Amino acid sequence: MELNAIKKLMEKFSKRKEQLYKQKEEGKKVFGMFCAYVPIELILASNAIPVGLCGGKNDTIPIAEEDLPRNLCPLIKSSYGFKKAKSCPYFEAADVIIGETTCDGKKKMFELLGRMVKMHVMFLPCMKTEKAKELWVEEVKKLKELIEKETKNTITEEKLKEAVEKVNKMRKLFYRLYELRANVPTPIRGLDTLKLFQFAYLLDIDDTIEILEELIEELEERVKRGEGYSGKRILITGCPMVAGNSKIVEIIEEVGGVVVGEESCTGTRFFENLVEEPTIEGIAERYLKIPCACMYNNDERIENIKRLVKELKVDGVVYYTLQYCHTFNIEGARVEEELKKEGIPIIRIETDYSESDREQLKTRLEAFIEMI
Amino acid sequence: MELNAIKKLMEKFSKRKEQLYKQKEEGKKVFGMFCAYVPIELILASNAIPVGLCGGKNDTIPIAEEDLPRNLCPLIKSSYGFKKAKSCPYFEAADVIIGETTCDGKKKMFELLGRMVKMHVMFLPCMKTEKAKELWVEEVKKLKELIEKETKNTITEEKLKEAVEKVNKMRKLFYRLYELRANVPTPIRGLDTLKLFQFAYLLDIDDTIEILEELIEELEERVKRGEGYSGKRILITGCPMVAGNSKIVEIIEEVGGVVVGEESCTGTRFFENLVEEPTIEGIAERYLKIPCACMYNNDERIENIKRLVKELKVDGVVYYTLQYCHTFNIEGARVEEELKKEGIPIIRIETDYSESDREQLKTRLEAFIEMI
Numbered sequence: 067m068e069l070n071a072i073k074k075l076m077e078k079f080s081k082r083k084e085q086l087y088k089q090k091e092e093g094k095k096v097f098g099m100f101c102a103y104v105p106i107e108l109i110l111a112s113n114a115i116p117v118g119l120c121g122g123k124n125d126t127i128p129i130a131e132e133d134l135p136r137n138l139c140p141l142i143k144s145s146y147g148f149k150k151a152k153s154c155p156y157f158e159a160a161d162v163i164i165g166e167t168t169c170d171g172k173k174k175m176f177e178l179l180g181r182m183v184k185m186h187v188m189f190l191p192c193m194k195t196e197k198a199k200e201l202w203v204e205e206v207k208k209l210k211e212l213i214e215k216e217t218k219n220t221i222t223e224e225k226l227k228e229a230v231e232k233v234n235k236m237r238k239l240f241y242r243l244y245e246l247r248a249n250v251p252t253p254i255r256g257l258d259t260l261k262l263f264q265f266a267y268l269l270d271i272d273d274t275i276e277i278l279e280e281l282i283e284e285l286e287e288r289v290k291r292g293e294g295y296s297g298k299r300i301l302i303t304g305c306p307m308v309a310g311n312s313k314i315v316e317i318i319e320e321v322g323g324v325v326v327g328e329e330s331c332t333g334t335r336f337f338e339n340l341v342e343e344p345t346i347e348g349i350a351e352r353y354l355k356i357p358c359a360c361m362y363n364n365d366e367r368i369e370n371i372k373r374l375v376k377e378l379k380v381d382g383v384v385y386y387t388l389q390y391c392h393t394f395n396i397e398g399a400r401v402e403e404e405l406k407k408e409g410i411p412i413i414r415i416e417t418d419y420s421e422s423d424r425e426q427l428k429t430r431l432e433a434f435i436e437m438i
Numbered sequence: 439m440e441l442n443a444i445k446k447l448m449e450k451f452s453k454r455k456e457q458l459y460k461q462k463e464e465g466k467k468v469f470g471m472f473c474a475y476v477p478i479e480l481i482l483a484s485n486a487i488p489v490g491l492c493g494g495k496n497d498t499i500p501i502a503e504e505d506l507p508r509n510l511c512p513l514i515k516s517s518y519g520f521k522k523a524k525s526c527p528y529f530e531a532a533d534v535i536i537g538e539t540t541c542d543g544k545k546k547m548f549e550l551l552g553r554m555v556k557m558h559v560m561f562l563p564c565m566k567t568e569k570a571k572e573l574w575v576e577e578v579k580k581l582k583e584l585i586e587k588e589t590k591n592t593i594t595e596e597k598l599k600e601a602v603e604k605v606n607k608m609r610k611l612f613y614r615l616y617e618l619r620a621n622v623p624t625p626i627r628g629l630d631t632l633k634l635f636q637f638a639y640l641l642d643i644d645d646t647i648e649i650l651e652e653l654i655e656e657l658e659e660r661v662k663r664g665e666g667y668s669g670k671r672i673l674i675t676g677c678p679m680v681a682g683n684s685k686i687v688e689i690i691e692e693v694g695g696v697v698v699g700e701e702s703c704t705g706t707r708f709f710e711n712l713v714e715e716p717t718i719e720g721i722a723e724r725y726l727k728i729p730c731a732c733m734y735n736n737d738e739r740i741e742n743i744k745r746l747v748k749e750l751k752v753d754g755v756v757y758y759t760l761q762y763c764h765t766f767n768i769e770g771a772r773v774e775e776e777l778k779k780e781g782i783p784i785i786r787i788e789t790d791y792s793e794s795d796r797e798q799l800k801t802r803l804e805a806f807i808e809m810i
Contacts, residue, residue: 135767135788137509167564170542173734174768187734189570192539193561197573204569362545362559390762395507396546416507 067293071281072258078273079265083155089115089270090159095217098160098183099267100145101168102306102331102356103190105349107341108210110271111229112217118267119163120154121145122310124419133178139388140418141308142171149182156268157183162216164209166190168360169393186212193362194354206350223344230344236271239278240337246285247326248378251294253285256302256315256325263332264309297324298435299379303371303401304386304394306331311419314386314427321432327378329371330386331358338370359393367397368404375410382411382438384431389418411438439665443653444630450645451637455527461487461642462531467589470532471639472517473540474678474703474728475562477721479713480582482643483601484589490639491535492526493517494682496791505550511760512790513680514543521554528640529555534588536581538562540732541765558584565734566726578722595716602716608643611650612709618657619698620750623666625657628674628687628697635704636681669696670807671751675743675773676758676766678703683791686758686799693804699750701743702758703730710742731765739769740776747782754783754810756803761790783810 090096095114099106106116120126126147127140133150134143148154157163165176165187176187188205191198210221243262246253262281266274288294300323302314307330315325328334341352357367375383383405387395398414405412413434417423462468467486471478478488492498498519499512505522506515520526529535537548537559548559560577563570582593615634618625634653638646660666672695674686679702687697700706713724729739747755755777759767770786777784785806789795 133771135764137762138764138768167734170732170764171768173564174731174765177735178768178771187565189563189565189567189734191561191563191573192545193559195561195573195576197569197576198561201563201567201569201573204567359546360542362539362561363549390509390764392507392510392542392762392764393546396510396543396550399505399550 069254069258069281069284071277071284072261074280075262075265075277078269078277082268082270085270086115086117086155086159095161096159097213098156098163100172101166102336103166103168103188103353103358104164105206105209105353106271107226107229107233107349108206108213108221110232111221111225112213112219113225114213114217114219115270117156117160118308119145119157119160120148120308120310122264122308122419123148126151126153127419134175137390138171139391141306141388142175144419146175146179149179162186162212164188168358169391171390190360192360199350199354202354203347203350206346206353210346227344230341230349232271232275234340236266236275236278237337237340239275239282242282243278243285244327244334244378246282246289249289249294250379251292251296252299252324252326253288253294255295255319256300256328257312257319259325260307260312260315260328260332263328263336264307266336267332268309295324297322298381298438299324299326300435301325301327301329301371301374301378301380301383302333302386303329303383304398305388305391307386308332313417313419313421313424314384314415314431317424317428317431318384318435321428321435323431323435326380327374329367329374334370334374359397364397368401371401371405372408372410375405380410382413382434384434385412385414387414387416389416441626441630441653441656443649443656444633446652447634447637447649450641450649454640454642457642458487458489458527458531467533468531469585470528470535472544473538474708475538475540475560475725475730476536477578477581477725478643479598479601479605479721480578480585480593482604483593483597484585484591485597486585486589486591487642489528489532490680491517491529491532492520492681494636494680494791495520498523498525499791506547509762510547511543511763513678513760514547516791518547518551521551534558534584536560540730541763543762562732564732571722571726574726575719575722578718578725582718599716602713602721604643604647606712608638608647608650609709609712611647611654614654615650615657616699616706616750618654618661621661621666622751623664623668624671624696624698625660625666626653627667627691628672628700629684629691631697632679632684632687632700632704635700635708636679638708639704640681667696669694670753670810671696671698672807673697673699673701673743673746673750673752673755674705674758675701675755676770677760677763679758680704685789685791685793685796686756686787686803689796689800689803690756690807693800693807695754695803695807698752699746701739701746706742706746731769736769740773743773743777744780744782747777752782754785754806756806757784757786759786759788761788
């Protein structure tokens, strides 16, 4: 049951490096980023390219551990190692890396990363007081100025409006994808959707939109024909799974589950909420709504998970934490409690990028899926 | 060579619980706190009592691990466990607990703690942009309002001035203590000084000032007589060591070292910088100067360490990290590099509250002290 759109996604991805370097040769600037909090609208409005950075592989962790503690999240170590080893084409293409203060580990890693590459770190507030909102608007403004300086292009109102419309268009397509996944049977596997999210950080946005449009047509056809996957319906929630890291989804779908949603930065946190007004303030407002565990009293996330469980007809929730990620790990206690109150089965998994726990995870997830 | 002032310190500490509950009975409100960032001037100006909270013992960690991840800093787990077990008199006496967003672990732990006790969390910015400074002033103002509401006392200009003068007086005494410790031989052991810092968070400030005054007189006498401790002179830098946690200082002083300074929240970060103006703005300014590793690009700390090494005639630096404390752990890479550039010996230690690594740490610290 291969989808043509997914085939196309893989093709586009295989050619992305070449395409990106060609765009760069043509004079476009490249802005690397780690996180869903970076307002890509501003980058696109300056005719530059936003691109996610590598950070999903175990291979680059040993070189990172020369500088960073071992007991640090694998995503942070892997990213840093990719830059140190110069082995990520997106890192190497980036003119500037845009970081944000989402977590202690990244915040402090950026200090070391800043010695290898030009860094700009946005101060993301972890509370949403009025002053904090003002501060975030200021940070978005500063990013705009940095981008304008770097690209030598002025971000006009017109350009910004176009960029906002384009990114909103992509977001709406992801919303539609989620509506389609709510069908029983669900028309697409979680592993395919995960690739889509992972590559959406890497591909040219026009390509992503094109792929999404084709994908949705195909899935609508499938839904009409009643085709799809009918395992136990799983919602994943927690840390992002960047390209290279698909272990948990692979295991879930090996042992009889099908992932129907991801409350994650490679999932809903990437596309939920549109930018209402094509202004700095409008952009700041949309991004501050992202319910990352870095926020103090992040109740919106818990509400979102409950809503997604209903909308997607979920049988069980897999709470996914990258090892040593304090924010998602601690928030897991509240999420677990709240879901249990409503009788929603949940299993909490903490893992890294190694393969050493694959069998153990398989046993646990198999038992969970049989039980629900 | 016992110091009378240290004897008095221990006596005062042994009676602190009783005294605190008596003060509470007399109608004083008690504000618990975790951190050197909480502006105690505001609490004192309202005729209330600031008190540090327990968090230095291994015993309360298992009960905390029922809710919190195991791979989290022992200070955070221990504190939470103390509240859950109701075994800390200061926690139990506190009418309100004042937290701050210094690190991911505490920030998220506070969400769970808030279900057991009235919490107020201050949003401490991790950058020092103009907007961030405004935000911090606002947070200090909000704390003032909370304290006034809770105590039903108005914090007048006059009251605030008195409180600022008192806390500054205590700080100046600590400065003087540090001057005296710079002598060779140094007139006081690190273990005694550590107790002083630990109990300064717990005692009534008038008692702390009285003890400091007596201590300084005694030490001045010792210096005149050329008495003191003449081991290898060690500066400790890193995470705080709250009451109950003295392992590393004990070991250093067992194996031939003498701790002459602590760049720590149980050390310089507790007392350095006076409040210049007795206003909300003046208080906010002073506290934001604290060079905690939670700050992005915390270069002031590195400069402070270098300065302390010179002023205190330090032979070697022990970089102390509590396990899983990402900020201090990662910042250690930069501190190590900068000190090595200047030929200052440094050893990095990461440990928790257990006794299981004591022998291993002893071996490492003994080798370090022999070598320098």
